[in-house]
Amino acid sequence: MSAPTALDAGALISGLAWTVQQPLDDERLEAETYSGPEQRSLTRVAQLTRTHNDLCTQAVDPFEITAGLEAAGVSDRQARTEYGAASVFELAEAMYDLVPRRPTAAVVPVDPWRKPLRIHLLRGLLYGLPGLIYAVALIMLQAGFDAALLIGTTIVASGLGQGVSVLGHALTGRGSPSAAIALFRTAIVGGAVLGGLVVLVSGLTGPVSPASVLAGCLVLYLIAATVLMVMNAELRLLAVIAPGVTLAVMELSGVSLLPAPATLATFALCVAGAAVAAWTRLGTRPRDTVRHLRDGFGLVRVDRGMGWSYVFYGMATAGLASFAVIDVIGHPEVTVAAGPVALMMLPLVASLGIAEWLVYRLRSRAAADLRRTTSVAQFRILARREFAFTALLYAGVLGALTCAVIAFFPQQSEQPFVLSTVAYSVLGMAFLCATLLLSLGRHRLALGLTLGAVCLDTVLRLALIGESPEVLVITHLTVFTGLLLTLMPAAAYYYTRAGAHR
Numbered sequence: 116m117s118a119p120t121a122l123d124a125g126a127l128i129s130g131l132a133w134t135v136q137q138p139l140d141d142e143r144l145e146a147e148t149y150s151g152p153e154q155r156s157l158t159r160v161a162q163l164t165r166t167h168n169d170l171c172t173q174a175v176d177p178f179e180i181t182a183g184l185e186a187a188g189v190s191d192r193q194a195r196t197e198y199g200a201a202s203v204f205e206l207a208e209a210m211y212d213l214v215p216r217r218p219t220a221a222v223v224p225v226d227p228w229r230k231p232l233r234i235h236l237l238r239g240l241l242y243g244l245p246g247l248i249y250a251v252a253l254i255m256l257q258a259g260f261d262a263a264l265l266i267g268t269t270i271v272a273s274g275l276g277q278g279v280s281v282l283g284h285a286l287t288g289r290g291s292p293s294a295a296i297a298l299f300r301t302a303i304v305g306g307a308v309l310g311g312l313v314v315l316v317s318g319l320t321g322p323v324s325p326a327s328v329l330a331g332c333l334v335l336y337l338i339a340a341t342v343l344m345v346m347n348a349e350l351r352l353l354a355v356i357a358p359g360v361t362l363a364v365m366e367l368s369g370v371s372l373l374p375a376p377a378t379l380a381t382f383a384l385c386v387a388g389a390a391v392a393a394w395t396r397l398g399t400r401p402r403d404t405v406r407h408l409r410d411g412f413g414l415v416r417v418d419r420g421m422g423w424s425y426v427f428y429g430m431a432t433a434g435l436a437s438f439a440v441i442d443v444i445g446h447p448e449v450t451v452a453a454g455p456v457a458l459m460m461l462p463l464v465a466s467l468g469i470a471e472w473l474v475y476r477l478r479s480r481a482a483a484d485l486r487r488t489t490s491v492a493q494f495r496i497l498a499r500r501e502f503a504f505t506a507l508l509y510a511g512v513l514g515a516l517t518c519a520v521i522a523f524f525p526q527q528s529e530q531p532f533v534l535s536t537v538a539y540s541v542l543g544m545a546f547l548c549a550t551l552l553l554s555l556g557r558h559r560l561a562l563g564l565t566l567g568a569v570c571l572d573t574v575l576r577l578a579l580i581g582e583s584p585e586v587l588v589i590t591h592l593t594v595f596t597g598l599l600l601t602l603m604p605a606a607a608y609y610y611t612r613a614g615a616h617r
Contacts, residue, residue, distance in 0.1 A: 159197060159198050159199075160198055160206070160209050160210060160213060161213060163198065163206075163210065164210050164213055164214050167180070167183060167184070167187070167210075168214075170183040171210055171211070171213075171214040172214055172215070172216060172217040173216070173217070174211060174216075176211070177204070177207045177208045177210075177211040178207070180207040180210050180211055181203055181204055181207040184203050184206065184207060185203060189203055189206070190203070191203055194206040226479050226482055226483075228475045228476075228478040228479035228482065229475070229479050230472075230475060232472055234349075235468045235469070235471045235472035235475065236468040236469075236472070237349050237350075237353070237468070238344060238349060238467075238468055238471060239465075239466070239467040239468015239469065239470070239471060240353070240468060241340070241344065241349055241352055241353060241356075242464070242467040242468070243464035243465060243467055244353075244356060244360045245336070245340075245356065245360075245386075246457065246460060246464050247360055247363035247364060247457065248356070248359050248360065248363045248382050248385070248386075260326075261324060261325075261326030261327075262326070262440070262443075264313075264317065264326055264327060264330050265326055265329065265330050265333070266437050266440060266441065267330075268313060268330040268331070268333055268334050269330075269333060269337075269433060269437070270430050270433040270434050270437065271334070271430065272306075272333060272334040272336075272337040272338065273337060273429045273430060273432070273433035274425075274426040274427060274428070274429035274430035274433070275302070275306070275334075275337070275338055275426060275429070276337045276338055276340070276341040276429060277341075277425040277426060277428060277429030278422045278423065278425045278426035278429070279298070279299070279302045279338060279341050279342065279345075280341045280344075280345055280425070281421060281422060281425045282295075282298060282412075282414065282418060282421075282422045283295045283298055283299060283341075283342070283345045284345060285414075285418055285421070286298060286412065286413065286414075287345075289413075291413055293407065294407045294410075294412045294413045295345075295412075296397050296398070297407035297408060297412060298407070298412045299342045299345070299346075299393070299397055300394070300397060301408060301412075302338050302341075302342065303335070303338060303339055303342065303390055303393055303394055305338075306334050306335040306337075306338035306339065306390070307335050307390065309331075309334050309335075310330075310331030310332060310333075310334040310335045311331060312331075313327060313330050313331040313334065314327050314328055314330075314331040317330075325376060325379040325380075328379075328383055329379055329382060329383055329386075332382075332383045332386040332387045333386055335386065335387060335389075335390050336385075336386030336387070336389050336390070338390075339389040339390040339392070339393040339394075340352055340389050340393075342393040342396070342397070343389065343392060343393050343396060346393075346396050346397070348392070348393075348396050351392050351396065352389060352392065355385060355388045355389050355392050356385050356386070356389065358381060358385055359381055359382045359384075359385035359386070362378055362381055362382070363382075366378065421558060424558045424559060424562050425553075425558060427562055427566065428549075428553070428558065428561060428562045428565060428566075431562070431565040431566050431568075431569045432546060432549075432565060434569050435542060435565070435568065435569060435572065435595070436460070436463070436539075436542065438538070438572065438576075438591050439456045439459055439460070439535050439539075440456055441576070442576075442584065442587050442588075443456065455532060456535075458520055458524055458532075458536070459520075459532060459535040459536045459539055460539050461516065461520050461536075462513050462516035462517045462520060462536060462539060462540050462543065463513070463539040463540065463542060463543040463546075465516055466509070466512050466513055466516060466543060469509065469512055470509060470543065470546065470547050470550065471550075473505050473508065473509055473547065474547065474550050474551050474554055476505070477501060477502065477505055477551060477610065478554055478616070480497075480501045481498060481501070481610065481616045482616060484497045484498060484501075485613060485616060491613050494611075494613050495611045495612075495613070498610055498611040499607070499611055502606070502607050502610050502611065506544070506547075506603065509543075509544065509547055510544060513540040513543050513544065514540065516540070517536050517537060517540045520536055521533055521536060530585050530588075531584040531585055531588050534585070534588040534589060534592055535588050535591075537592065538588060538591050538592040538595055541592065541595045541596055541599055542595045542598075544599050544603075545568075545595060545598045545599040545602050545603075548599070548602035548603050548605070548606040549561040549564070549565060549602055549606075551606045551610060552602070552605060552606050552609060555609050555610065555615045555616075556615070557605070557609055560605060561602070564598060564601050564602055564605070565598070567598075568594055568595070568597070568598040571594055571597075572590070572591060572594045575590045575594065576590070
């Protein structure tokens, strides 16, 4: 609220302002005697109340209307010349007396973090099922260049999928669905081109191998699967990969229906089919794609920076999760094959849906706590309890799954297998904390800590070339534990800050 300006004050003192034509007497009388529930007269003040209807009907006092008028640009001079009031204050009082209060009913805010548990479990299933295809493909491929190519493309494609996901969600949440669809189309085309380049480069060094074809299809699949999940088409994605998953399960069970080349070809068709499903899900409006591409999809500098952060974060997490496979490639005499590696990863993979549900539950509980608490201290106490309960719950789930794997597969109970399974569980806890930080907008912190763990683990892995599998696994477990011990306090700190939940 503001007082009259110096110029207006001088006009009032000299009497110049009082030469303004005053409202007609019948207008004043009509405004003063108005008492109808809805209809308003045709006076200038009444017309102004119609312009600011919500402000007048829901204001608790004239001062609130004064603030609203000044925010709308109504000055004291305008109040005198157009409405016959001495100032904006007097005009606001007239408007407050003229319009009856009609406060709107309290609207229960929509909780964007509340989703059915079955949705999270389905998404967790879709996160984990391609791992079966991945494991079988590694069994069928040679442990040299082919396996390294598959791992490398998986790491790169995981990062690209993360970047496409966050930018697509950002555009959709901003109310630009057409720009998001254009981005998804461009990403699918880019994934197809990148996958084709992988096959082409591999063919330049010799005959095109099944590994290069599968690696190229994998790039396209991870991007297409990301698009389908952002578009809430999880069932369509599940139907596409079902044949490949069925073959993978039978191969891991020792039942081979098809020769290795035919099985790999089926995998390639499944992952490439996801691109067709994603493209049809987006609809057919290619002209918008060209226009949005020229406009940069409406993304600003902050969006692009966040997108790159997620790309590198996805690559870092995929690299950490591939530690057991990388050890097998770098240690050919180790008897651990891809099948046992899949069992090592089982606690982490099987709990991905629960982890996503727990993160959403944490954010939903924080939003509810903000509404029902009256002080920051109260919110902080409730948030600490929620975070501690969630961490203990997920640790219990991972611990139970780890014990179940070790108990049900006693033939794999050598020390490297047990330690690797525990290491994947510790990594799962770290991923939970990192995901919570990402949801709170702390993507740079999550990226920095995760990249630091990747660099440290890589340096130690190179320094321990030729060491026993037990030494390598203990090194990985130490790095993952250190990552968890840095991520968990950071996640707890930011989660318990009321200002972080916006």
